[in-house]
Amino acid sequence: MxxxxxxxxxxxxxxxxxxxxxxxxxxxxxxxxxxxxxxxxxxxxxxxxxxxxxxxxxxxxxxxxxxxxxxxxxxxxxxxxxxxxxxxxxxxxxxxxxxxxxxGPSLAEAVVRTGPLPVGAVRALGAALARALAAVHGVKVLHRDLKPANVLLGAAGPKLIDFGIAQAFEATALTSTGLVVGSPGFMSPEHLVGSRAVVPASDVFCLGAVLAFAASGRGPFHDDEMAAVIYRISRAETELDGVPGELRPVLERCLRLDPGERPPAAELAALLDGRDGEDGRDGEDGRDGEGGGGAPGAFPWPGGVLSLxxxxxxxxxxxxxxAASGAGVADLPTLGPVVPYSPTAVT
The missing domain is CATH 3.30.200.20 (Phosphorylase Kinase; domain 1)
Incomplete structure (x- = not known):
């Protein structure tokens, strides 16, 4: 806000x-x-x-x-x-x-304020973000810091922010020496090895963690101790009990330890769109109708997200x-709360 x-x-x-x-x-x-x-x-x-x-x-x-x-x-x-x-x-x-x-709000803020997204909205969210990642990877760019705070929910769908540029702002010294860059709870095992080990499949791993958060309100590596979070990421020990069963197979593929076993971004988009039986789709378009956008072409955000x-x-x-009327910007009131956000879970 x-x-x-x-x-x-x-x-x-x-x-x-x-x-x-x-x-x-x-x-x-x-x-x-x-x-x-x-x-x-x-x-x-x-x-x-x-x-x-x-x-x-x-x-x-x-x-x-x-x-x-x-x-x-x-x-x-x-x-x-x-x-x-x-x-x-x-x-x-x-x-x-x-x-x-x-x-629109970030995914982090939306989940904190309105709760986990319904299955249909998570599918649509994941497919849109996977297509965005496929475009980014297609021009040899990596995101490197995909997390709920870097996903904005607009009326027409989600948008990725801070890909690549975030490194220059937040981690110039770290990336230049090959140290860890990423957000605890949403990093891939390759992030823990160092910046030079990050590959397109690393972004897919992070996207899997983000979608688990969207579906359950909890990151898949959540733990009260940060050292335990890092340990669990390094072994890809996920906790997906709060994720609806129809979403788990595809998210489990994203969160595999071996990058080579994760689906490429374009394939992930197809899985979430419901063009593959493995993801347990509910209907012809792979969505269960729980989202809030019923009109053709509308993004299926639930009502709480549309309000935000x-x-x-x-x-x-x-x-x-x-500002256009000449009012002093410093005189404007605060227009909304700044929602605190835990990087690993909703508290």
Whole structure:
């Protein structure tokens, strides 16, 4: 959800964009909702998400070199399941990038606030994300940090964010030395070996963990002790008791220890679409009808998720209207709670 910017400060600009509200923050940077300063808008679909490096951090040339390389890779990726890169400023005093804004909650927030998704929605979610991964892998790019917080749920379907670029922002030093990069609870065994061991099948493993979370509200490697989580991932010891039985066979394939035994992303999309008997499909299209989108072509989100999508869209519209009218962004109220999220389970 959106957070108001600190009060008492003038409007802030990054490149050609005016920041409207804060979307989130990480170890090295922040993400803001923004629009072009020369074209104020209240249309969320014309807004962008601007990610900036923290101003108090020193940025060396190694960072900029890696950042440019990740930007170049991101520009090759396009498709309905990926939030596209719109603009970037690698040579700015504080490097930044702007991606398509998706008016909707993250999968993490949606599950925390509304509970696990019904089977039909999980199938549709997984198939869409698998197709997005297939497109990413097709241009020789890996996501490397696929987790519920990096999946945004828009009205038309889910979108992946932070592929590749996340490394430049959050782990330049780590990836350059081959150390672990990933999110506990959603890493693959190859992540534990080091960055250079990660392959396309690693993203499929992570997607299996994400779908298990979506279906049950609990990561498949959840444990109260982080060391135990890492140990279980290293041996691919999954806990899928909370996952509906019709989804387990395909998720078990994704979560196998040997990367060669996992389905490629395109095959996984077919399995989840219901074009293979192994996944226990319920009908001709492999969906059980529990999702909320009954109209042809509508994405089958349940009602709770659709409400969150509408909430995000209206919050973005409100800050856009305020900025276009000349209101000070710092005077805007906080428009929604920031939901705390455990990387391994809903608590």
């Amino acid at each position: 959106l957070e108001a910017l600190p009060q008492g400060r003038p409007p802030r600009f990054v490149g050609p964009y005016r920041l409207l509200a804060r979307l989130g923050a990480g170890g090295m940077g922040e993400v803001h909702l923004a629009c072009r300063a020369d074209a104020p808008t209240a249309d969320p679909h014309r807004m962008v998400a601007v990610k900036t490096v923290r101003e108090d951090l020193e940025v060396d040339e190694d960072f900029r070199t890696r950042f440019r390389r990740e930007i170049a890779a991101a520009r090759t990726v396009d498709g309905p399941g990926v939030a596209r890169l719109v603009d970037a400023g690698p040579d700015a005093p504080s490097p930044w990038l702007a991606t398509e804004y998706v008016p 999508v509408a909430e995000c869209r209206e919050a973005a519209r409100a800050v856009g209207e305020a």
